[in-house]
Amino acid sequence: MADNLKLLTKDYFNRHPIKDISAARLEYSMLLHPEVMDIADEVIPELQAKGLSFPDDSAAVAAVEQEDNTARLLRILRKTLPPKANRLLLEKVLAREQEVLPEIQRMILKAFSDSTIENCTRYLVRCRTNCSEWIIQNYNSIREPYARSMLCLVLGFRAGLDAIPFLMQQVEAFEMHFPSETFDQGPILALSELKVRFRTV
Numbered sequence: 217m218a219d220n221l222k223l224l225t226k227d228y229f230n231r232h233p234i235k236d237i238s239a240a241r242l243e244y245s246m247l248l249h250p251e252v253m254d255i256a257d258e259v260i261p262e263l264q265a266k267g268l269s270f271p272d273d274s275a276a277v278a279a280v281e282q283e284d285n286t287a288r289l290l291r292i293l294r295k296t297l298p299p300k301a302n303r304l305l306l307e308k309v310l311a312r313e314q315e316v317l318p319e320i321q322r323m324i325l326k327a328f329s330d331s332t333i334e335n336c337t338r339y340l341v342r343c344r345t346n347c348s349e350w351i352i353q354n355y356n357s358i359r360e361p362y363a364r365s366m367l368c369l370v371l372g373f374r375a376g377l378d379a380i381p382f383l384m385q386q387v388e389a390f391e392m393h394f395p396s397e398t399f400d401q402g403p404i405l406a407l408s409e410l411k412v413r414f415r416t417v
Contacts, residue, residue: 365402372406
């Protein structure tokens with residue numbers, strides 16, 4: 217498997233560069249540095265004191281805090297939430313992994329909403345169960361190209377070196393079938409993350 221790492225050459229990333237701006241790049245940055253959102257929470261009150269206004273997320277946070285029904289938490293997971301409420305929701309569903317993981321896997325297979333796809337991605341990166349094998353086995357059943365791109369990103373954080381050829385195939389497929397989109401950035405960033413994770417191998 218270590219030979220797969222040799223496929224990730226400087227020339228490869230020159231031919232398939234990481235773009236400065238893409239949905240995958242934003243999601244990757246948040247997955248890599250979740251503490252940035254905590255810093256933002258600390259800074260917002262200071263900025264409000266200086267006269268800047270921000271949307272009030274207290275109702276969304278309270279709704280998540282008060283909800284204890286797993287089915288309803290999963291319904292909320294499909295929605296776009298303010299960052300603080302989103303993080304709180306993720307912690308709640310992570311604590312119920314045995315109950316929610318099969319539902320989240322079913323959800324990502326047919327999800328079309330960006331917020332649902334992104335919330336499922338964050339869950340699959342952080343849950344105790346490594347779903348890499350499940351992702352590869354079920355990849356062709358995933359309806360939405362954006363969901364496939366985001367699940368490639370999950371592989372970058374969770375899979376081993378054996379996923380490299382699969383991810384390289386997805387880069388080529390996205391570049392061929394969606395040349396005007398940035399779906400290819402999910403597997404490209406995943407390959408970059410694998411190279412970082414296993415650079416000492």
